[in-house]
Amino acid sequence: MQASSLPLRLSPAPAVEWRASGEPVPYQQAVSFMEARARAIREAAAPELVWLLEHPPIYTAGTSAQSGDVLRARFPVHRTGRGGQVTYHGPGQRVAYAVLDLQALFAPDAPDLRRYIRFLEQWIIAALARLGVEGFTRQGRIGVWTNVPGGEAKIAAIGVRVRKWVSYHGIAVNVAPDLSHYDGIVPCGIRDYGVTSLQALGVEAKMHVVDAALKESFSTACGLA
Secondary structure (H helix, E strand, C coil): CCCEECCEECCCCCEEEEEECCCCCCHHHHHHHHHHHHHHHHCCCCCEEEEEECCCCEEEECCCCCHHHECCCCCCEEECCCCCCEEEECCCEEEEEEEEEHHHHHCCCCCCHHHHHHHHHHHHHHHHHHCCCCCEEECCEEEEEEEECCEEEEEEEEEEEEECCEEEEEEEEECCCCHHHHHHECHHHCCCCEECCCCCCCCCCCHHHHHHHHHHHHHHHHHHC
């Protein structure tokens, strides 16, 4: 698994390791790595991690997935332990897996899962703003949304799992995926709204530019945690 490490130090938190994988990483391989890293973080044997990557095309079903959410299994369907329903991962989508110690992130306050979701939302919104896109949240709709002709569409998904207050899984931002791949599912169980991407909005951003926006916005979101 080839990756480049980009150190980031938050104050007063310890260093967070950043990795960016150049080649698509199989989904189960990524999950196994995150689970091992989460255990190591809880044992104080490894630093926290933000891992930037893409996956080969796959549908993943979270713990709230419904039987009717997969309309056509165009790609493998993987049942996973993260929260949420069914989503798509594939080339052109930037996944950021955040393996973080929530006790440290929210100290001196107690860790709070809802507050962590808000942290992830603000992280995405800040990164999109750096790319010239307005992102926002809507009550009752998971993820981050943006305006498109005729209404609103989802541009980023959120799905997390927490063990012993160490988080893993994270966020997925649509940079330039094939949006027709979403046709096989009901994304996150929401039927009345579509999905979009930076490319569909006319923003031609390279992955390294998106990575930089995510990295720069992470510390801003931490300040709001």
